[in-house]
Amino acid sequence: MRINVVFSGVFHEVMGTIELVVELRDGSTVRDLVNKLIEINGRVKEMLLSDDGSLRQECLIIINGRDIHWLRGLDTELHSDDKVLIAHRVFLA
Template identity: 35%
Template structure:
């Protein structure tokens, strides 16, 4: 039997407003990817998160997903594999001026 693994998810700025939490631990299957994690977040927390974050099958321009401090665009994008204990951060566009 495949035992689930746990990843830490942090919701910053807009995502905090949607999720109503800053940080949570989510169980995902052993072979889970970022895409699988987002589906689980939709089911367990709020489907508006992936609607806000994704444009079809890619991350919206300006938005970012980090796994252990590294942007998934430098890995395998939404197919980036997760490991037990990984920290995933969802980041909306950062405004400034």
């Protein structure tokens, strides 16, 4: 399935693009997407994840306009053509 990822702020700078289409297998989660982004650019890991593997508090991941904090966090299932925004909370404040 295809996931459309939009990067804001420093994520845009690190990834070298504003938007990226990522191919994932059906049934993939936000965690799978994050792992795929880490494969593309390892710097993303320290930016997104705490040492325990949880999403850093200052990071925001929104799927189709909904914050994953209110869904299932990193275990939120993705669907083909979802639009995912990755940003720092301060960027959107």
